[in-house]
Amino acid sequence: MRLNTILASTSLAVAMSLAPVLHAEELDVTAVAGHPPVFLWVKTLSESYIPAVDAALEGTDFSVNWTEAYGGTLAKVGGEREAMEDGLAQVGIVSSLFEPSLLSLQNVTYVTPFGSPDVDLVLSTVDGMHDEIPAMRKLWEDLDLEYLGGGFGLEDYLLMTTFPVTSLDDLQGRKINAPGPAVNWLKDTGAVGVSGNLTTYYNDIQSGVAEGVIVFPTAAAAAKLHEVAPYVTRVHFGAQFAGGIVAQKSWFDEQDPVVQAALRDSADVFAADYRSGLETRVAGAFKAMEEGGAQISELSEEQRIAWADTLPNIAMDWARDLDSKGLPGTEVLTTYIDHLKAAGVSLPRDWSVE
Template identity: 25%
Template sequence: MKKKIACAVLGAMLLGLSLTACGNADNPSTGEITESGYPKREFIVAAIDSHDKTSAHEIEIFTNLVIERSGGAITFKVFYDNLLGKATDNLNTLSSGIADLGTVCTLYTPSNLPLSQITYCVPFAPDDPVLAAKLMYKVSEAYPEFYEEYEKNNVVCLGWKGNEPYKLYSKGPIEELAQLKGKKITLGGVYYIPWFQSIGAVPVNAAAADLYQTIKTGVASGSFVYDSIYCNYKLYEVEDYCLEVGLGARNNNVLCFNKDMWESLDEKTQQLFQECADEAMAEFQDWQQSEMDGWEQEMLDNGVTISTLSDEAKAEWAETALGYQDTLQTWIDEVTALGYDGAGIMSAYLQAGEELGYEWHFDTTPYIQ
C-alpha cells in the first residue's frame, strides 16, 4: 500500500515537473529556423474554460493565427477547462512558468493587479464590450503602469478584452428601483455588492451551477449574471424577466505571456505574438457579439420579457450608490497608498470614456483634474 501511495505521489511530482519544464525559459526547441523565418517551437497554454466559451475563445483564435502566420513552425499545447490549475490561480500558473500563455481574470487578482480593478469600481460604465476594451487600451496608453503591474507579476500583458455585461434577472417584473428593496439577489464582487445594498437589495452568494436551485427554491428571487450563464443553465425556466440595468461591461480577462519566456524570444516572434493578439482580440469581440445576439434570441424564444432601465433611473441609482460608498474614491485611495497617481488615473479614465463618446450617468466633476 505504501509503495502504491509513493508511486502515485512520485507520478504527480513528475507531471508537475514536466509541465514546468515545458513552460519555462528553457523550453526545448529544435533551434531550426523554418522557411517562415520563425523557430520551430511549442508553447504550453492554460485556458480557464472550454474553447467555445467567452472566457477562453480568444485563446483558440490567437493560437490558430500564430500557427498559420508562422507556417506551422510555432505550435501550442492547450489545456482547456482549468486543467493546469484553478481559474482563480491562473496568474500564478503563468508567472511561475507552469504555462507560457493564458488568460488572467482580473476579478480574481485584486491584490496582484490593483490598477486593473478600475474596470469594476465605476458604476454604469459602457455596456458595449468593444467600447469597454477601447477604454482600457486608451487609459493604458496614457499610464503604462497598467502594463507594468503585470510585469511585476512576471507576466506580459498582450491585450484586454471587453466582456459581456451583467444583467438582472428575476421571477417577476422590476419596473422601478424601489422594487428591489428587500429582494434577495445572487451576486458577487467587491463593488457590485455595495451598489445593490445602496438601494436595499440583499446580496446572496451562489455559484453559477447552484443558481437554478437557488432561484427555484426561493432562496433568492433574482440573479445578477451574464446572458451566457443565464442561458447555459436555463435559468429562464425559473426566472423569466430580464432587466438591462446598464451597470457596465468589464475588462475581466487579459491575455498574458510568461515574462521569462517572452524575454527569451527573438524580436520577430514577439512582434508576431503581439500582432496576433491584437487581431485575436478584435475577432473575439465580433464573435462575442454574435454569441450575445444568440443568447438574447434564446431568451426571447423561451418567453423571457426583456426591459431596459431608464437613464433617469441609472442616474438616480448611481447617485445613491456613490453616496452609500464612493467606490471610485475607494479605488483611488487604495492605489494611491501603493504609490500610484490614483486621482490622475481615474481622471484620465473618465475623460477617455467621454472622448470615446460615452456619457457617464453620474457627476464626474469631483474626479476630473
C-alpha cells in the same frame, strides 16, 4: 581528372556543411486557460490567436509547437497565473477579475457601474490605458507576466429577478445574487447583496436563497436562469474588462524579437474576433431567453440615474485606497472616465468627481 572530381566533391561537401540550416527553430509553447473552450475567450484563443501567431511566423526562422491546456487540465479557473509563474505554461488567458488585489488597476470598470454598454469601447479603452499609464503594465510585470493585449471581457450586465422591476422601490428587502465586485452595485439601494457565481445562481434562486441575480446575457441564457428568474431588466450596468492574453515575462524576454512581435501583434486578431463573436452570441442569448418565456424590459433612464446616485462613490473610495498604497488609482479612474466622455458616452454619474 579523377583528382579534380574528388576535390570538387570534397569542396561541395564542405560548402553544404557550412550552409545555414533552412528549417525553422521549433518552440514548445503551452497555452493555458482555466475555462473550457465553450467560453468565447478560450475558443478565440484556440481558433484565432494561435493560428495568427503561426501565420505571423511563416517564412521566419521560427515556428511553434503548441500544447493547449484548457478546462482545468493544467489550471483551474483563476489559477492560470500560478501555472505560468511555475513555468507550466508560457502563454495564456489571465483574468484580472480574479485578481482584485494583485491586478487592482485593471478592475476599474467594476467600480464604475452604469458605464458604456459598448464592449468594443470598454475593452479597447482599458487595453490602451496599459500604454498610457505604465503602472498598469507594471502590475503584470511584477507577477512575471508580459501583457500582450487582446483585452477580453463581458457584455453589458443586467438584472434578472423573480418579480418585475420598474424602479428602485421594487428592490427593497430583496435578496440579489451578484458576483464579487458587483455586490457593490447594490449598496444603499435597499436590496441585500448575496455573493454567488454562475455555478450557484440557478439553485440559489430556485431554493429562495436569492430572488434575483446581476449577470451578463450570454451566461444567463446558457445557465437557463430565465427558468427561475423570468423578469429580465436591462439596467445597463455596462460592459466589463476582465483580463487579457499574457506571456510568462521571463520566458518572453528570452525570445527573438520576431517571436515577440508575433505573440504581441496576434493579440489584435484575438481582440477583433472575440468582440465580433460576442456580439453574435449576445443577440442569440436574448433570443433564447425570450423564446424561453423571459419578459425583457428596459429600466428607464430616470431610474438608472436614481440608482447611480443612490450608491456611495465606490469608484472614488477604490481610487483613494489605491492611492494610499502608492498606486495611481485616481489617475486610472479619471483617465477611464475621460475616455468614455470623449467617446460620447452619456454617464448617469461621473464617478471621478465627488
